[in-house]
Amino acid sequence: MNKKTLKSLLLMGSVLLTSLTSPLVIAKGVFQSGPDFIAEVFQQQPNAKVLWLTDDIRENAKVILDRPVMGLRVRYHQFDLTTAWIIEEIGKEMPITIGVVVTDNQIARVKILAYRESRGGEVRYPAYTKQYLGAALTDNHRLDQSIDGITGATLSVWAVNKVAALALYYHAQVTQGRDST
Amino acid sequence: MNKKLVALLIGLNLSAAAQAETPSLEKMWQLIQDQQQEIAKLKGQLQETDIKTEATISAVERFSASPAASKKTTFGGYGEVHYNNLEIDDSSKTKEAIDFHRFVMFTGHQFTDSIRFFSELEVEHSLSGDGNPGEVELEQAYIEWDATENLTAKAGLFLMPIGIINETHEPNTFYGTERNNVEKNIIPATWWEAGAAINGDITEGLSYDLAAHSGLYIPEGKYKPRDGRQKVAQAKADDMAFTGRIKYTAIPGLELAASFQHQSDVRQGEGVPIDGTLFEAHIAWKRDSFQLRALYAQWDFDDAINATEMGADEQTGLYLEPSFKLNEKLGLFARYSAWDNTAASNTDSEITQFDVGINYWLHPNVVFKFDYQNQDAPGEKGYDGVNLGLGYSF
Numbered sequence: 001m002n003k004k005t006l007k008s009l010l011l012m013g014s015v016l017l018t019s020l021t022s023p024l025v026i027a028k029g030v031f032q033s034g035p036d037f038i039a040e041v042f043q044q045q046p047n048a049k050v051l052w053l054t055d056d057i058r059e060n061a062k063v064i065l066d067r068p069v070m071g072l073r074v075r076y077h078q079f080d081l082t083t084a085w086i087i088e089e090i091g092k093e094m095p096i097t098i099g100v101v102v103t104d105n106q107i108a109r110v111k112i113l114a115y116r117e118s119r120g121g122e123v124r125y126p127a128y129t130k131q132y133l134g135a136a137l138t139d140n141h142r143l144d145q146s147i148d149g150i151t152g153a154t155l156s157v158w159a160v161n162k163v164a165a166l167a168l169y170y171h172a173q174v175t176q177g178r179d180s181t
Numbered sequence: 182m183n184k185k186l187v188a189l190l191i192g193l194n195l196s197a198a199a200q201a202e203t204p205s206l207e208k209m210w211q212l213i214q215d216q217q218q219e220i221a222k223l224k225g226q227l228q229e230t231d232i233k234t235e236a237t238i239s240a241v242e243r244f245s246a247s248p249a250a251s252k253k254t255t256f257g258g259y260g261e262v263h264y265n266n267l268e269i270d271d272s273s274k275t276k277e278a279i280d281f282h283r284f285v286m287f288t289g290h291q292f293t294d295s296i297r298f299f300s301e302l303e304v305e306h307s308l309s310g311d312g313n314p315g316e317v318e319l320e321q322a323y324i325e326w327d328a329t330e331n332l333t334a335k336a337g338l339f340l341m342p343i344g345i346i347n348e349t350h351e352p353n354t355f356y357g358t359e360r361n362n363v364e365k366n367i368i369p370a371t372w373w374e375a376g377a378a379i380n381g382d383i384t385e386g387l388s389y390d391l392a393a394h395s396g397l398y399i400p401e402g403k404y405k406p407r408d409g410r411q412k413v414a415q416a417k418a419d420d421m422a423f424t425g426r427i428k429y430t431a432i433p434g435l436e437l438a439a440s441f442q443h444q445s446d447v448r449q450g451e452g453v454p455i456d457g458t459l460f461e462a463h464i465a466w467k468r469d470s471f472q473l474r475a476l477y478a479q480w481d482f483d484d485a486i487n488a489t490e491m492g493a494d495e496q497t498g499l500y501l502e503p504s505f506k507l508n509e510k511l512g513l514f515a516r517y518s519a520w521d522n523t524a525a526s527n528t529d530s531e532i533t534q535f536d537v538g539i540n541y542w543l544h545p546n547v548v549f550k551f552d553y554q555n556q557d558a559p560g561e562k563g564y565d566g567v568n569l570g571l572g573y574s575f
Contacts, residue, residue: 029327072241116294118333121382127386152436
């Protein structure tokens with residue numbers, strides 16, 4: 001083994017050890033539990049509720065997610081005109097757990113609670129998630145705001161966009177009555 | 182009078198009957214007790230029904246919803262068909278071809294939450310084997326391990342963390358039918374090696390990659406990095422290579438990255454040793470409908486490579502690609518590219534190419550492409566013409 005090779009291996013080893021022992025930013029994993037997120041969002045105890053996925057809701061959710069929605073119901077929390085939703089959606093291969101708070105049909109908060117993909121973890125940073133603030137749903141179930149993505153992580157960005165739109169749609173169902181379209 | 186009398190008699194009778202049926206206090210108390218017992222029993226039954234219903238719904242949901250996390254083995258892929266109609270500037274040659282350029286299958290498996298496998302198997306040019314134009318290539322096959330919350334390590338066969346399209350090259354993610362010539366001829370994409378790598382975040386939006394891996398083997402008589410890809414096929418491993426990348430993505434829509442690679446002998450122990458160092462930097466910036474990609478790459482080899490081809494000790498390339506999405510489905514792009522595999526020579530050996538075209542996304546994962554290219558190369562050897570493409574990924 002020549003000297004350059006040895007030096008490079010030593011450098012890699014040092015970085016590896018530093019990374020293993022340093023409390024740097026958390027790149028992936030579970031960042032916050034669902035109950036902690038709900039407790040953080042609401043100052044007062046919210047009502048835990050369930051939205052049953054009727055055929056019309058299921059149909060529109062399918063348009064938003066670009067795939068059939070699974071399950072029979074969705075759990076959420078509500079206090080006054082604010083609802084909070086915790087929804088999972090796959091980025092490229094692994095599910096991203098996303099917390100969305102909606103107030104008066106506009107997004108008040110998006111938070112990535114768990115990220116498990118190898119790439120694209122930048123979606124968890126506030127610089128990215130704050131782009132969703134104030135976003136509402138258009139008539140064709142899309143966000144009315146442009147979201148700048150992340151190079152090489154298009155699928156993760158799409159997943160967050162879909163979940164944000166879905167939470168807005170669900171919110172409308174529970175606060176304005178069922179959509180018959 | 183008679184009517185009043187009759188009414189009075191009926192009233193007296195009813196009152197008497199009512200008085201006769203009124204239970205005693207004890208009886209009423211017993212009645213209430215019985216009713217309370219019945220209510221309690223019904224409440225219990227209701228609670229039991231609720232529990233049963235909840236259990237049934239949960240069971241149905243478990244089976245019907247099939248949480249994504251429970252799907253341990255994943256499958257995906259992409260592919261692209263190209264049609265090229267090109268003619269060389271001096272009209273000595275044309276290229277009219279239709280080609281299923283790439284058919285790729287991804288397979289992944291999640292062993293645990295922190296250990297996973299990922300692979301990419303590709304058939305190039307549709308038909309492989311002796312005398313056929315295609316190849317079957319294993320482009321990725323590695324085990325990845327989240328060692329800590331901030332450190333991921335992988336080992337096996339993986340794509341080099343260099344450039345824009347080397348790691349992300351599904352056809353629906355880039356403009357132009359063919360991949361750009363700068364990353365193809367200088368970096369050279371698509372480039373994979375076998376070895377070990379780590380990556381992690383330094384701070385929010387600033388990440389690093391480090392890798393130690395097999396290297397290029399540019400045999401005697403060859404000088405281009407693309408000729409040195411061994412594709413990890415019984416590859417010579419006399420000399421390893423090292424790659425590092427630092428990437429800044431703190432601003433949504435923006436990626437700034439720089440990669441560095443060093444190999445102490447690209448001849449892999451044959452003849453005079455030739456060391457090589459690659460530097461690459463790029464920006465990928467997307468703002469609303471506008472996107473800009475720009476990349477610069479440069480190889481510096483030992484002067485000894487000039488014995489094979491004068492000026493090959495420096496090989497450079499750059500491209501600039503603005504694009505604009507008119508709507509969700511239609512995007513326009515233009516690209517200027519310049520690359521030179523003998524940049525240190527005194528003669529003009531640079532090749533330039535101008536591309537302009539459209540992408541039409543039938544679906545976010547299905548794209549049709551049309552572009553025109555005008556290439557200028559020394560000796561009137563540049564190819565001009567049109568390219569059509571169809572690509573998909575899932």
